[in-house]
Amino acid sequence: MRARVHGVEPRSRANGPGARFVVWLQGCTLGCPGCFNPTTHPADGGHEIEVAELAAQLEASGAEGLSLSGGEPFQQPAAALALLEAARAQGKSTLAFSGYTLDELRALPLGERILAHLDVLIDGRYVAGERLATGLRGSENQRIRLLTSRYSEADVAATPEAEIRISPTGEVILTGVDPLKLKVLR
Ligand code: SF4
Structure with missing residues (x-):
């Protein structure tokens, strides 16, 4: 099975508790005004990769989740479920940010199976007028659902809002619910 991804970060501290392997799946039709990541919207953007390859990278990363x-x-439910199943099989924790609400996810064909493989879900559309950008929530309407006992509210709240990482090749990666903005001076 293949997934279409926008990006992968093997060890992030700003996308949930502890060091986490983050996969940004490509494609979104939900159209939240003010979305901070519109380049993730086209379904044909990003690049394709085998889920098995992502699972191998997850295991090699040493990330806790x-x-x-x-x-x-x-919107790539089969690939997302396969990734979550691989994470669980490796004993890793699982977390997802979704624009769907919990009830909308339950109604998706694979929704109940997806939810059964999640420890934490942050759900709901981004509402620019209720911008929060803290504790993993982009806006006030979003909810943090602790679907298992693996993490506490305090664990989630301790996640930094922003992170900056410089790769060995000089690439600068900005992530988190309130990512920093770079100003380039020459
Ligand atoms: S905030 Fe999330 S759900 Fe909303 S348009 Fe952007 S990517 Fe889609």
Whole structure:
């Protein structure tokens, strides 16, 4: 099975508790005004990769958990479920950011199986007028659902809002619910 991804970050501290392997799945049709990541919207953007390859990278990363983001990760439900199943099989925790509400996810064909493989879900559309950008929530309407006892509210709240990482090749990666903005001076 293949997934279409926007990006992968093997060890992020700003996408859930602890060091996390983050997969931004490509594609979103939900159209929240003010979305901070519009380049993730086209379904034909990003690049394709085998889920088995992502699962191998997850295991090699040493991260304590998998975080799914997007785009809307559950607009590729089969790939998302396969990734969550791989994470669980490796004993890793699982977290997802979704623009769908919990009830909308339950109504998706694979929704109940997806939810059964999640420890934490942050659900709901981004509402620019209720911008929050803290504690993993982009806006006030979104909810943090602790679907298992693996993490506490305090664990989630301790996640930094922003992160900056510089790769060995000089690439600068900005992530988090309130990512920093770079100003380039020459
Ligand atoms: S669900 Fe997420 S990616 Fe999709 S438009 Fe809303 S904020 Fe953007």
